[in-house]
Amino acid sequence: FRFDELIKYVDDHQEEYVQTLREWVAVESDSSDVTKRAELYRMMDMVGEKLRKMGGKVELVDIGEEQLPDGSSLALPKVVTAQFGSDVNKPTVCVYGHVDVQPAQKEDGWATEPYNLTEINGNLYGRGASDNKAPVLAWIHAVEAFKALDMDLPVNVKYLIEGMEETGSNGLDAMIKSQKSTFFSDVDYIIISDCGWLSKRPALTYGTRGNCYFFAEVEGPKQDLHSGVYGGTVIEPMTDLIGILDTLISPSGTILIPGIRDAVAPFSDEEWKMYQDIEFDVESYREKIGVEQLMYNNKVELLAHRWRHPTVSIHGINGAFSAPGTKTVIPAKVTGKFSIRQVPDMDPAVVEKQVTDHLHSVFAKRKSPNKLKVKMIIGAKPWLADIKHSLYEAGKAAVKRVFNVDADMIREGGTIPIARTFQDVTEKSIIMLPIGGFDDGLHSQNEKMSRYNYIEGTKMFIAYLQEVAQIKKD
Ligand SMILES: C[C@H](N)C(=O)N[C@@H](Cc1c[nH]cn1)C(=O)O
Numbered sequence: 001f002r003f004d005e006l007i008k009y010v011d012d013h014q015e016e017y018v019q020t021l022r023e024w025v026a027v028e029s030d031s032s033d034v035t036k037r038a039e040l041y042r043m044m045d046m047v048g049e050k051l052r053k054m055g056g057k058v059e060l061v062d063i064g065e066e067q068l069p070d071g072s073s074l075a076l077p078k079v080v081t082a083q084f085g086s087d088v089n090k091p092t093v094c095v096y097g098h099v100d101v102q103p104a105q106k107e108d109g110w111a112t113e114p115y116n117l118t119e120i121n122g123n124l125y126g127r128g129a130s131d132n133k134a135p136v137l138a139w140i141h142a143v144e145a146f147k148a149l150d151m152d153l154p155v156n157v158k159y160l161i162e163g164m165e166e167t168g169s170n171g172l173d174a175m176i177k178s179q180k181s182t183f184f185s186d187v188d189y190i191i192i193s194d195c196g197w198l199s200k201r202p203a204l205t206y207g208t209r210g211n212c213y214f215f216a217e218v219e220g221p222k223q224d225l226h227s228g229v230y231g232g233t234v235i236e237p238m239t240d241l242i243g244i245l246d247t248l249i250s251p252s253g254t255i256l257i258p259g260i261r262d263a264v265a266p267f268s269d270e271e272w273k274m275y276q277d278i279e280f281d282v283e284s285y286r287e288k289i290g291v292e293q294l295m296y297n298n299k300v301e302l303l304a305h306r307w308r309h310p311t312v313s314i315h316g317i318n319g320a321f322s323a324p325g326t327k328t329v330i331p332a333k334v335t336g337k338f339s340i341r342q343v344p345d346m347d348p349a350v351v352e353k354q355v356t357d358h359l360h361s362v363f364a365k366r367k368s369p370n371k372l373k374v375k376m377i378i379g380a381k382p383w384l385a386d387i388k389h390s391l392y393e394a395g396k397a398a399v400k401r402v403f404n405v406d407a408d409m410i411r412e413g414g415t416i417p418i419a420r421t422f423q424d425v426t427e428k429s430i431i432m433l434p435i436g437g438f439d440d441g442l443h444s445q446n447e448k449m450s451r452y453n454y455i456e457g458t459k460m461f462i463a464y465l466q467e468v469a470q471i472k473k474d
């Protein structure tokens with residue numbers, strides 16, 4: 001195994017890797033905006049084309065349609081699957097990633113054009129750079145390096161790349177179920193690199209939170225009204241909505257929905273000890289975010305509330321007046337959008353009922369004539385791995401080899417909706433191998449991937465393929 005040659009190959013080709021990332025970031029593959037769907041389809045074609053050019057056995061799998069709120073339907077982006085190698089004497093890994101992104105506009109406060117990858121001081125700024133286009137490309141380049149040097153892959157590698165992760169991986173559950181005995185039949189392990197390190201130290205991730213995303217719609221008058229002419233005579237939908245949203249969480253962060261914490265697994269002494277041993281500077285975390293005060297100043301409490309307690313976030317209100325200026329309007333229909341991150345052993349179906357019952361009950365007490373509709377749009381379960389699995393030993397070895405440090409063992413506060421389905425349906429073990437930096441600004445303004453993480457991450461993936469090949473099958 002000519003590791004040094006592979007490493008040199010990666011170093012020599014880094015400009016090409018950055019250029020390909022630039023081409024991928026230039027595609028506005030925002031899965032939440034149906035007007036951008038053509039871009040998303042184009043993105044999936046580009047992924048398929050890249051893998052096909054490398055000699056992979058590629059398929060673009062049709063996963064059906066999604067129903068839009070206006071009753072129409074829209075084709076979901078195809079899922080790209082690819083296969084490199086089919087040696088029965090080698091283990092097979094399946095790399096999962098996504099190439100859809102969260103929305104971004106320069107006016108949101110970006111310093112550069114979000115879809116024009118821009119390098120500043122070793123950082124590659126662009127929407128989707130870290131989440132998740134560079135990590136997907138790093139995995140592709142890892143295999144490409146073996147092929148270019150005419151070297152045998154130490155394991156068979158499959159890819160499953162989707163385009164709806166940011167909106168809950170619509171359609172992917174069904175595809176995984178239907179391909180359990182075909183695409184997944186020879187897969188031994190699943191690898192996901194769709195998260196970030198906790199600090200400057202490389203990390204391995206063994207848990208993600210799930211997410212239940214809700215729309216709460218309050219509808220009143222037939223149309224928007226002049227607040228001077230009608231204000232004081234109608235019960236305003238926005239007042240009702242703000243009133244009920246305010247019953248979800250207390251100012252100090254306690255979730256107020258009855259029963260919501262009942263299923264939360266107790267925080268064990270072992271976990272406390274693990275969190276205590278992690279190097280993490282609360283003060284620089286606070287400074288980086290730019291707030292005067294955090295909810296918790298103690299490291300263990302802070303990490304526990306990022307990773308293994310549920311949280312409520314209110315994301316936005318559709319229909320509300322939000323443009324500059326002073327329009328004096330009473331919006332006729334408003335939809336509040338909020339989500340609740342899930343932790344073991346919460347169940348989205350139970351949470352859906354708890355939240356719906358709670359909101360209807362507090363709304364009823366207001367005796368408002370307006371109409372409330374509550375709908376759970378995404379119900380993604382949390383995921384937790386067995387850190388004693390050899391996949392994690394292999395991960396530690398790969399990190400040590402490339403970065404020459406011991407990996408942090410961390411959890412992720414965000415959600416990879418499909419992780420739990422992979423585990424439950426395929427019954428394969430999963431590892432999350434992040435290469436994103438702690439300060440990459442995912443979903444935020446000025447998202448970036450550092451050139452260092454992108455290139456060294458590619459090397460780490462090469463090392464990982466070799467380490468996985470050493471795992472003895474049980
Ligand atoms: C961690 C991953 N890169 C990510 O950002 N996932 C999204 C998925 C999601 C969950 N609800 C809606 N989308 C996230 O955690 O927000």
Ligand SMILES: [Zn+2]
Binds near residue numbers: 098131132195
């Ligand atoms: Zn992601």
Ligand SMILES: [Zn+2]
Binds near residue numbers: 166
């Ligand atoms: Zn994301």
